[in-house]
Amino acid sequence: MAFLKSLLKEIRDNINDFTIMILLVAGPIALTVIFGGAYFNTYVEDMPIAILDNDNSSMSRMMVQQFEESDRFVIQYRVDSEAQLKELLDSGKIIMGLCIPQNFSNDVKTLKSSEVLVIVNGTNIVTGNNSFAQASTIIQTIAAGVQIKTVEAKGIPAQVAKDMVMSFKFDDRMLYDPRNKYLNYLIFGYIAVFLQQVMLSGLGFSILRDAKEVAAKNTLGKVGLKFLACAVFALTSTFAAIEIAVKFFGVPLKGSILAALLLASIFSISIVGPVLIIAALTGEKLKYAQISFMLSLPAFITCGYVWPLDQMPSSLVLAVKLLWPLASFARSFDELLIKGFPMSSLKGDMLSMMIYTIFWLPIAIFIFKKKFKRNVITGVPKEIGA
Amino acid sequence: MLKSFLNTIGNEWNIMMKEKMILIVILMIPIAVNFVFGVEFSNDQIRNIPMAVLDMDNSSLSRMVTQQFIENETFSVRYYPKNSDEMKRLLDESRARVGMIIPKDFGKEVKELKSPTVLMLYDGSHISLASTAKVKASEILMTLKAGTFIKLLEGKLNLPKDAAERMALSIKFTSRTLYNPAKSFKYFFNPGLATAIVQTGIALMTAVAIRREELQRSRKKRIGYVLGKAIFYSVLGTISFIICILIQNKVFDIPFRGSFIGAVVLSTALAIAVTVFGLFVSLVISNKLLATTVNAVLFIPNMIIVGYTWPYISLPKLYQIVAPCFPFYHYVNNLRNLFLAGEPLNFLIKDFEWFGIFISIILVLLIGAICLIKVEEPDEDIEIEEEGVYNGFSEITA
Numbered sequence: 001m002a003f004l005k006s007l008l009k010e011i012r013d014n015i016n017d018f019t020i021m022i023l024l025v026a027g028p029i030a031l032t033v034i035f036g037g038a039y040f041n042t043y044v045e046d047m048p049i050a051i052l053d054n055d056n057s058s059m060s061r062m063m064v065q066q067f068e069e070s071d072r073f074v075i076q077y078r079v080d081s082e083a084q085l086k087e088l089l090d091s092g093k094i095i096m097g098l099c100i101p102q103n104f105s106n107d108v109k110t111l112k113s114s115e116v117l118v119i120v121n122g123t124n125i126v127t128g129n130n131s132f133a134q135a136s137t138i139i140q141t142i143a144a145g146v147q148i149k150t151v152e153a154k155g156i157p158a159q160v161a162k163d164m165v166m167s168f169k170f171d172d173r174m175l176y177d178p179r180n181k182y183l184n185y186l187i188f189g190y191i192a193v194f195l196q197q198v199m200l201s202g203l204g205f206s207i208l209r210d211a212k213e214v215a216a217k218n219t220l221g222k223v224g225l226k227f228l229a230c231a232v233f234a235l236t237s238t239f240a241a242i243e244i245a246v247k248f249f250g251v252p253l254k255g256s257i258l259a260a261l262l263l264a265s266i267f268s269i270s271i272v273g274p275v276l277i278i279a280a281l282t283g284e285k286l287k288y289a290q291i292s293f294m295l296s297l298p299a300f301i302t303c304g305y306v307w308p309l310d311q312m313p314s315s316l317v318l319a320v321k322l323l324w325p326l327a328s329f330a331r332s333f334d335e336l337l338i339k340g341f342p343m344s345s346l347k348g349d350m351l352s353m354m355i356y357t358i359f360w361l362p363i364a365i366f367i368f369k370k371k372f373k374r375n376v377i378t379g380v381p382k383e384i385g386a
Numbered sequence: 387m388l389k390s391f392l393n394t395i396g397n398e399w400n401i402m403m404k405e406k407m408i409l410i411v412i413l414m415i416p417i418a419v420n421f422v423f424g425v426e427f428s429n430d431q432i433r434n435i436p437m438a439v440l441d442m443d444n445s446s447l448s449r450m451v452t453q454q455f456i457e458n459e460t461f462s463v464r465y466y467p468k469n470s471d472e473m474k475r476l477l478d479e480s481r482a483r484v485g486m487i488i489p490k491d492f493g494k495e496v497k498e499l500k501s502p503t504v505l506m507l508y509d510g511s512h513i514s515l516a517s518t519a520k521v522k523a524s525e526i527l528m529t530l531k532a533g534t535f536i537k538l539l540e541g542k543l544n545l546p547k548d549a550a551e552r553m554a555l556s557i558k559f560t561s562r563t564l565y566n567p568a569k570s571f572k573y574f575f576n577p578g579l580a581t582a583i584v585q586t587g588i589a590l591m592t593a594v595a596i597r598r599e600e601l602q603r604s605r606k607k608r609i610g611y612v613l614g615k616a617i618f619y620s621v622l623g624t625i626s627f628i629i630c631i632l633i634q635n636k637v638f639d640i641p642f643r644g645s646f647i648g649a650v651v652l653s654t655a656l657a658i659a660v661t662v663f664g665l666f667v668s669l670v671i672s673n674k675l676l677a678t679t680v681n682a683v684l685f686i687p688n689m690i691i692v693g694y695t696w697p698y699i700s701l702p703k704l705y706q707i708v709a710p711c712f713p714f715y716h717y718v719n720n721l722r723n724l725f726l727a728g729e730p731l732n733f734l735i736k737d738f739e740w741f742g743i744f745i746s747i748i749l750v751l752l753i754g755a756i757c758l759i760k761v762e763e764p765d766e767d768i769e770i771e772e773e774g775v776y777n778g779f780s781e782i783t784a
Contacts, residue, residue, distance in 0.1 A: 019675055031687075037702060038691050044700045089564055091733055092723065108556050111549070115558040122566035123719075123726050125574040127697045129517060132561060140528065143557035147535070150553055154543055163499040164542065167534040168492070170504040170527045172520060175477055177510035182696060185513040286674055290411055290590045293682040297583055297689075298419045302426060307571065308515060310436075311429050316422070335480055338511045345479045 003225075010229035014206060024202040024233035028194040032241035035190050036249045039183035043072070044130040047095045050077035050088050057105035063116070063142055067098060072134040089121050096120050096131040108146055126182075176339045177252060184252060187245045188334040189305040195238045195264060196299065196326055199271045200292045202230045204278065208285050215372030219365050223272060231268050238264060242337070254340035263333055263346060270325040270353040273360030280364075280371040303330045321352065328352040387610035390602070394614025398595075402622075412587040412619075413626050419583045420630045424638035427572035431460075432518040438465035438482035440473050445493030451504065451530060455486065460522040473507070483509040484519045496534060499542075514571075565726040573640055577722040578694045580630040581653070585660055585714060588623040589685040592664025593677040595619065598759075605757045612669075612756045616661055616749075623657030624650070635725070643728030652717055652724070652734065655741035659713035660685070662748040669755050688714040694722075716740050 014020050049067065053060050067073050076094060079085050085097040099117040101107075107114035118135045122128040144165055151161035177184045206226045207214055214222045239261065245251040282288040300306070302316075303326040309317050320327050332349040335341040402408040437455060441448050455461045465482055467473040476482040485507035489495075495502040506523055508516040532554050539550035566573045595615050601608055631649055635642040642649070664681055671677040689695065691705055692715040701709060709715045716737040723729035 019679070023679075034687065035690055038705055039696055040702050041700050044697055046699055048699075090727060090729070092719075092727075092729075111552040111556060113552050113555050113558055115560055118559070118561040120561060120563045121727075122563040122569060123574075123722055124695075124697055125566070125569055125571065126695060127699075128563060128566070128569065129521065132563070133521065136524075136559060136561075139557065139559045143559065146556050147554065150556060151539075151543075156543070160499060163501045164538050165535060166501045167496050167499075167531055167538055168502050168504060170506055170524075170531075172506050172508065172524075174508050174510035174516065180510050180513060180516060182513060185511070286594060286678065287407055289675060289678050289682075290407065293590055293678070293686065294411055294415050294583070294586060296686055297579070297586065298422060301575075301579060302422060306514070306575070307426060308432070308512065310434070311432055312426050313428060316425050335511055339478060339480075339509075342479065 006225050007228055010206070010225050011232070013209070014202075014229050014233065017205070017209070020202050020205050020230075021233070023198050023205075024230060025237050027198040028191060028234070028237045028241040029244065031194045032187070032191060032244055033248075036183060036187055036245060039181070039186060040249065042179060042181050042183075044127055045071050046074045047072055047127055047131050048076040048093065049073045049096045049098060049131070050079050050085055050094045051075055052079050052082060052085050052097065052099045054102040055100050055104035059105040059108065060100045063100060063139070064098075066138045066142065067135070070134060070138065072130065085119065089119060092121070094121070095124075095127045096135065098135065111150070176254070183249055184338065186305075187249065187251055188242070188337050189300075189303075189330050191238060191241050191245065192264075192267075192305075192326070192330040192333045193296065193300045193303075194241065195234060195268065196271060196329075197292070197296050198234045198237070199230060199268050200275060200278075200295075201289060202234060203227060203272065204275045204288050204292060205285055206230055207275065207279050208288060211279065211368075211372045215369045219369055223276065223365070227269070227272055231265070234268065235261065235264055251338075253337055255336040255338070256340070259343060259346070260333060260336055263329065263336060263350065266350055266353050266357075267325060267329040267333075270329075270357045270360075273357060273364040274324065276364035276368040277360075280368045283371065299324055299326050300330075303327045305330050305334070321356075325353050325356045328356070387606040390604075390607040390610030391614040391617075394611045395618050398615065398618040408591050408622070411591050412584070412622050413629070416580075416584045416587055416626050416630055417633065420580050420633045421637070423576055423579050424572075424634065427570075427576060428638070430568060430570040430572050432515060432571070433459050434462040435460060435484055435515055435519050436465075436482045437461045437463045437484040437486065437519075438467055438473055438476045439463055440467050440470065440485070440487045442490040443488050443492035447493035447496060447534075448488045451488060451527075452486075454526045454530060455523075458522060458526060460518065477507060477509055480509065483512065483515045484523065486523075496538075499538070565723075572638065573726055574722075575695070576634050576638065576640055577631075577725045578689055578718045580634050581627055581656075581718065581721060582689045582714070584623060584626045584630055585656065585688065586682070586685055587626065588619060588657060588660045589664050589681040590678055592619050592661050593668050593671075593681040594674040595665055596668040596756075598672060598761075601756070601759065601761050603761050608756045608759075608761075609753055612665060612752055615665055616658070616752075619661040619664070620654070620658045623661060624654045627653035627657060631721075640725055642725050644724030645731055648729075648731045648734060649721060649724050651738075652720060655738065655745070656713050656717045658745050659741055659748070662745055662752055663713070666748055666752045666755065669752065669759070684712075685714075688712055689718075692718060694718050710740075713741065713744060 051064055053064060068075055077088055082099060085099065088094045089097060097119040099119065101114055104114045116139055118132065120128050120132050147165045148161045151164055152158055174180050203226060206229065207223065239257065246253045278291055279288055282291055302320045309327060328349040332341065332346055336346060439452050441452055452463065456463045461484065465476050467476060470487065473485050473487065477485055487505040489502050492502050504527065508519055510516050536550045536554045539545050539553055540547060563569065601611065628650060634640045667677050667681055671680060692709045692712055693701060698706065698709060720729065720734055720737055
C-alpha cells in the first residue's frame, strides 16, 4: 500500500513537471512523426542526370528513351562533350552522366563490342548506388535484347536464342521488407534511441529533483519508484510511436508487441545505471541535459544500426557494449518487430543487458550516494537544480 | 561598449576554465567522438556478410558459382543448410544475411538451354547489408552468366572464342564512380558526423549563455555583452570544427581535395550562425532547461532532415522547404564536397550569401531584443571577472 502511495506521488510529481511530461509523452511520438516524415518517400526518384549521345542513332535514342521513362531519373541536361559532363558532376547539378560512344549502333551491329559509360557522383552513397543500380538494369536489359537478336541472326530460333542468352536467371527476393524502404529500415532504430533519450532525460530530471533525498537512504527503492513513474509514460509513448509508424507510415510489423515490451523494459532498466552516474557527475539538471543530449548522436551511431557491429573493430564493440546498453537493444528491437525475431534469438542481448545492469547499477548507486551524501554533510552551497 | 565586450569574453573564458562544461561540450566531447567515429568506420566497406548456400545440384557449375562467392571478400559463406527450411531459419535468426539456392539439375539445365534460376535471398531488414550484398552478388552472377553464354555460343554455334566473346559483350557497360570510387562509408558519413556533434555542442552551450542577471542598464554595454558572447562561442566553435576536420583528414585519412581555407571560412560561418541563433533562443527563453531542449530538438536531427544521408531530392515537399532554413544545410554537403570532390570556392558563393543574410537577420533580432529587454538591476559596472567565476548553472531552475 505504501509502495502504491509512493508510486502515485512520483507519477503526480511527474505530471506536474512540464519538462518531464513533454519529454516522456510527446518526445517519442513527435520525433517519430518528424523523422518518419523525412523518409516518407519510398525510393530515391527524379535523380538529375545528363546525357552525352555521341551516336544519335535509333539505338542510342532508344537507350536514352529508357532513361527518360524511368521514374528514378530526370534528364536535366544534354551535353556535347565529356568535359561538360564532368563540369556538371563537379558542380553537383547532376548525380549521373551517361555517355554513348560514337558509332555505337554500327559497332553493336558489327560485333565490335561498343562501350556505354556511366559516370556517377559517389559523394552520396545512397544516390550513387541507386543511380548505378538503375542504370545497370536498363543497360543490361537492352544488351540482352541485342544479344538475342544477334544470336537469332545466326539462324537460331527466337526461343532458343533467348534461352542461350538467359543461360541461367537469378531472382532476387528481399525478405521481411520486400520494398527495401529506408523508412522501414531506420524507424524502429530511431524509436529505440528516442526511448533511450526520454528515459535518460526524464528519469535523470526526476532523480535530480530529489537527489539528496534519494541519496540519503533506501536509494535503490526510491530510484525504482522514480523509474516506474517514468517508464510507464516512456514505454506507453514509445509503443504509441510504433503504432504510428505501422498505421501511418505503413511500416511492416511481424513481431510480438509483448516481446518488444519485455525487451524495451529490460533496456529501460539498464539505462538506470548511466542515469545515476551522469547525474552524480553533473550534479544538476542543466549540465545533465547538456551531457545527455550530447550523447544521443554517438550512442546511435555506435549501436550497430547505421554500421553493423560485426564490421567494427572488436575492441570498439567491446568498449561500446561495456559502457552503453543501446548496442544490445536497438538492432534486436528492430529485428524483433520487422522480422518477427524468435525469442530464442533475443536471449543473448537480453542477458547482455541484464549483466550490464547487474554490473553498473551497484557502482552507479555507490557513486550517486557518495556525491549527494557528501553535499548534504559538507553543506556545499552548489544547489541541485530544483 | 568595448569594455563590456572585452569583459564578457574574459568572463566567459574564466567560466570555461573553471567550470569546464563549455570546454567539455564544445571541444572535448566532439574530439573524443571524432576518434570513435574514425575507428568505427575504419573498415570503409562492408565485408564478410554472413551467407548460406543451399546447393541442390552439386555439379561442377554449381560448385563454381559457390566458389565465386567464397572467394569474394564481401561474403563469408558460413552455412550450408540441407533444405530451404533450414535456410529460412538461418535468415530469420540473422545468423545469415544472404542466402543462395541453386536448384537441382542446374548444370544440366544450363547445358540443355532450359534457363534455370538461381534464387538469391537477402535480409531486407538491414538495408546497408542487403544493398551491398545485392550489388556484389549481381556483379558475380552477371559475370558468370556472360561466361556461360560465351561457352554456349562456342559449343552450339561453333564460334571461335573471340567471336563468341564479341557477341556476348556486344554492349559493354562500364562505370566510373567519381570522388568516392571505393564507396567508402567512412568518406560518406564522417565529414557530416564529425561536424554535427560540434554544432550540437555550440547550440547547447549558447542556449544558456545569456544570463539576465549579468545585463546592465546601458544599452551600449548590453550590445557589447552580446557581441562578446557571440565572438567567444563562434571562435571556440570554429576551432572545434577545424580540429575535427583535421582529425578526419590527418588521422583517419579521409582525403581533403578542396580549399582548406574554404572549409575554415565555411566552418566559421556555421559557427557564427549557430551561435547567434543559440544566443537569441537563450535571450527569449529565460528557462534555461527549456532553451537547451529547444536548441537540442532544432539542431540534433539536422543530419537527417537536411539531406546529408537521405538525399534532399527524396525528402517530402514540406521538408524540402524547411531544410534550407537550417544553417547545416548550407554547410554539410559543401563540406563533404570539399573533402571528396575538391569543390571550387565559387560553388559556395550562394551559401556564403545565405549565411550572410541569416547571420545579419538573427544578429539584428538579437541586438534589438537585448536593447528592449527590461533590466531590474541598478546600472553598476559589474566586474564579474574580479569576483572569480560566476556560477550561472546554480541559478537554474526547472
